[in-house]
Amino acid sequence: MDPVRTRYLEAMGITPWVARTATPDQRRDWQELRQSVAGCVLCPLHEGRTQTVFGVGSESADWMVIGEAPGAEEDRLGEPFVGRAGQLLDEMLKALGQSRETAFIANILKCRPPNNRDPQPEEAACCAPYLERQIEMVAPRIILAVGRIAAQNLLSTDSPIGRMRGRVFHYGARRVPVVVTYHPAYLLRRPSEKGKVWRDLLFAANLVAGSSR
Numbered sequence: 001m002d003p004v005r006t007r008y009l010e011a012m013g014i015t016p017w018v019a020r021t022a023t024p025d026q027r028r029d030w031q032e033l034r035q036s037v038a039g040c041v042l043c044p045l046h047e048g049r050t051q052t053v054f055g056v057g058s059e060s061a062d063w064m065v066i067g068e069a070p071g072a073e074e075d076r077l078g079e080p081f082v083g084r085a086g087q088l089l090d091e092m093l094k095a096l097g098q099s100r101e102t103a104f105i106a107n108i109l110k111c112r113p114p115n116n117r118d119p120q121p122e123e124a125a126c127c128a129p130y131l132e133r134q135i136e137m138v139a140p141r142i143i144l145a146v147g148r149i150a151a152q153n154l155l156s157t158d159s160p161i162g163r164m165r166g167r168v169f170h171y172g173a174r175r176v177p178v179v180v181t182y183h184p185a186y187l188l189r190r191p192s193e194k195g196k197v198w199r200d201l202l203f204a205a206n207l208v209a210g211s212s213r
């Protein structure tokens with residue numbers, strides 16, 4: 001990045017976004033993970049899928065968003081959060097100065113559960129190593145868990161979402177900070193809750209601003 005621009009941004013208190021370039025080993029690791037997910041038959045969900053939904057975005061993202069599982073549209077297109085909830089998620093990312101290109105978006109499950117039912121514990125357990133590896137490889141500065149199912153599975157807890165909002169959790173050996181907020185699909189049903197999500201996003205953005213890589 002242009003050093004003058006970097007100095008201006010830093011003077012304004014903005015940490016410039018700089019893409020980390022992948023090494024050949026990292027590129028190979030991603031390719032292997034993509035192949036393992038695409039061919040996964042560890043749980044019965046593979047029988048009903050059109051395709052797996054690996055995740056989308058920057059492999060060196062600062063922000064990682066984790067949702068629940070693909071729905072019908074995501075199963076058809078192979079990309080997470082492509083429906084109306086996805087549009088709202090895009091707006092949430094925009095408010096953070098992010099996008100689906102700069103962040104990395106993934107789900108607890110890589111395959112669509114039938115009739116969009118909640119993931120079962122055995123399905124989540126089969127899929128967990130894939131998400132763990134994604135988090136390890138992206139090495140984000142923050143994880144935003146959207147919705148109760150994502151938060152409970154990621155953090156191995158059965159706490160209600162209301163008790164998880166407004167707190168910082170940590171994920172894995174690198175202790176990546178995790179902030180929990182409502183799922184955009186819930187916001188579509190309850191637009192009056194948007195203010196709470198806005199506060200959660202600010203809370204998360206402040207954490208990132210106060211942390212260093």
Ligand code: URA
Pocket residue numbers: 067068069070071074079080081082085107
């Ligand atoms: N909801 C999710 O949690 N994930 C998606 O990919 C789509 C909808």
